[in-house]
Amino acid sequence: MSANAEAPGRAAADRALGSARRSRWLRKLYKQRYLQVMALLGVAWMIIFNYIPMYWIQIAFKDFDIILPMSQAPWAGFEHFKEFLTDDNLYPVIRNTLGMSLIKLVVGFPLPIVFALLLNEVRSIRFKKSIQTISYLPHFLSWVILGGILATWLADVGIVNKVLMALGFIDEPITYLAEPNYFWAIAVGSDIWKELGWSAIIYLAAISSVSPELYEAATIDGAGRFQKMRSITLPCIKGTIAILFILAVSGLLSSNFDQILVLRNALNESTSNVIDVYVYQVGIADGRYSYSAAVGLLKSIIALGLLIGANFVTKRLNDTSLF
């Protein structure tokens, strides 16, 4: 603590207080230096891979050719943005992207929460652990492999048709991947199946940090399992849910690129072409980097708007927010 407490004037006192706070802050920083170094690695990674590349966003406003340095590329203004916004592909790719994302948000977002809540109620630790492991196992398979598996399962001679025909639900085998009508369901369904267990982990972690005293008190007051779930668990993990919801909303315009790329084909094209695939076709395969950078940038700006909007709404509704 500072010794010159008798120094005259408020300003000096404030300064003293400030420096004291600062030195405490530095001391704390020094104490946790190893932890800070570990966090710094993450920050450095982010700067290198997410912030430095932003410098090249300017190619969205240029006519960039890969064999020339970017500085020599002529400026194109908003030419590429204009082209995308007047493109015939605009409507279908946005419809497909938003359609699948919204279904994912409505169905796929609450499911891991429900799953985590149910898992939390399982009494046998061994059973709980095995269910957890089995449910997040598919997460570790790449979409390239999973896509091949799905294509086999969903083929006209695949297991899905065999089961459904044996049960009498359908008479004729359906080539599911060839039908545009089924694509959204397949994409969303397989995505949920693959990621359900994995997404539940963060909720399980949040649940485990809920103080047991609350449950004990509720038990004494005679609360049942569902009452405890509704009145203790859910309110306690509200913050986690809100933050993940904000992030999910900001990702509305993104789609699971790997998944769509392996599952799409000439027949389901009308429902499977999403913004990311379109950017890939035009940008990477045709080599029009400026155009695809413009589309990507546009997408990012909308995502940022969605993020801020969702953040604002959740802040108003339940007082938790990302920033």
Next chain:
Amino acid sequence: MGTKRKWITSLLAATAALSLAACSSGGNNAASGNSASSGGGSPDASSSTPAATTTASASASPQASASGDGDQPAWQADTSPITFDWYINFSWFNSKWGDDAVAKYVTKKTGVSLNFVVPAGNEAEKLNTMMASGSLPDFITLDANDVAVRKMINGKLVLPLNELADQYDAYFYKATDPAKVGWFTQPDGNIYGYPDASSSPADYEKYGSNFASNQTFEVRKDMYEALGKPDMSTPEGFLNALKLAKEKFPDVDGQPLIPLGLHEFTDNGNYSLEGYLQNFLAIPQQKDGKLYDGRQDPEYLKWLKTLRKANEMGLLSKDIFIDKRPQMEEKMAQGRYFAMLYQRSDFTTQNLSLYQQDPNKVYIAIDGPANGNHDKPTLDGPGISGWTVTLISKNVKDKKRAISFLSYLISEEGEKDMFLGEKGVTYDTIDGKDQFLPEVVDLLNKDRTAFDQKYGASYKYWMLMDTNMNLQWAPPSVEPAKQLEDWTKGKTISMSEFKGIDPPPETKEGIAKSKNDRLWGKTLPKLLLAKSDEEFDNIFNKYLADRSDQDAIDAYRQGAYEANIKKLEALNK
């Protein structure tokens, strides 16, 4: 304690939040082409550049005078070990330079080892990434008509072979064919890439009657014969044969028969159903010196409508729209297709395995779709434009060794080594003719994969193969490949003048063409799935109307075509 944890968590949370927020821009970062280090994943690229600059500068200057008079191949002067990185722009290429007899022999002889770099997925993506990051490997082999060739030349990413030859290896001029050099010489007077599988007009005169095409229409022999060998060259006969096949053989080993097989559908259409089918219908690509759009030819549309009808009759399986090449190859090996419009060389392995199970189960070539006059097909035969070209990157490790190795591969000695291998090991002079040893031919005809692994001859390394020069050493074709090959003889024409006339992708015409190609890619399946001929016409007319800047594209192509014609005339003089 509490505050401490909070501090750390908030820092971590900030990291997570920022990275997640930045993730949404990750899409365009990856697309920008500058993040090659993060996304492109070319481990070879980073390692080749530093080595390239040091060795190139070290070796170039002292030996610059060693070009000689061209009688002496330069590769003989230096046979110290060196490894070149060689990029092959085909994701299916899975050969490794190494354990086979030919690779060992050539490495022993010239000191050169190769490290092949092959794209894991989309070829254009990989090549663009390498160009953008300035990390092209020493050699680059890609389709001669690929627009990337012009891009690399215009961007000065590749070295002029003639300058290299002048400086280091005049033998290059002795080894190469002047006609091919003339055809591939660019407007700036330099030649940057040398072709393989190229046939000059002189070659056509000499070998033309034996020229085979890859484009064939195949049917499964046993089924076709069981149906009484129906005529499939008219729309009615075609539909009828598919229908009969499906009725008579609904299943192949418990799985449904696929009446008609095609190449895979891509974003830009289907190879089987464009030029391929038009060649069968003998639709000319030009009329009176003007390029002609075969897509609008009535004969072609009639056949597309026939396929539409086939789909209406349930004769087009959904599989053909979905399957990629690995699934197709699996189905071919099972003999699940009745008929196919599929390049014969793309399923030799599968056909061979069918043949070994039962010589009657193989696919044989028969007369396929024909036009109303029953004209002979005009299949895509060898031409001076060849198949691929090989270029030397400006980052090359050692210019002298690279050009001399290239000359060696092009020379008769190199061709012989790549085709026949080492004397006494894979070939010998038998009956006064240099040819493979009997057990080598035997393996070649029985199991190409094992042959490649063990011997690596017969142009396993085809990058600079001369498909005319090798005829003097080649063993006679055997069944089942022979029948397919023989069918195409006499039906091939050279289409060199129509090759490489598409506008470069970065130009206005090129952008419009990519767009139109994708539009066609979307239109084609719709045409086949149309419920009626009226719907077909509507979809097709909509496609014609929706194309952008077609006139400008046509004008560019016409100009390039005329330039090609002039070049060919100059060669013929």
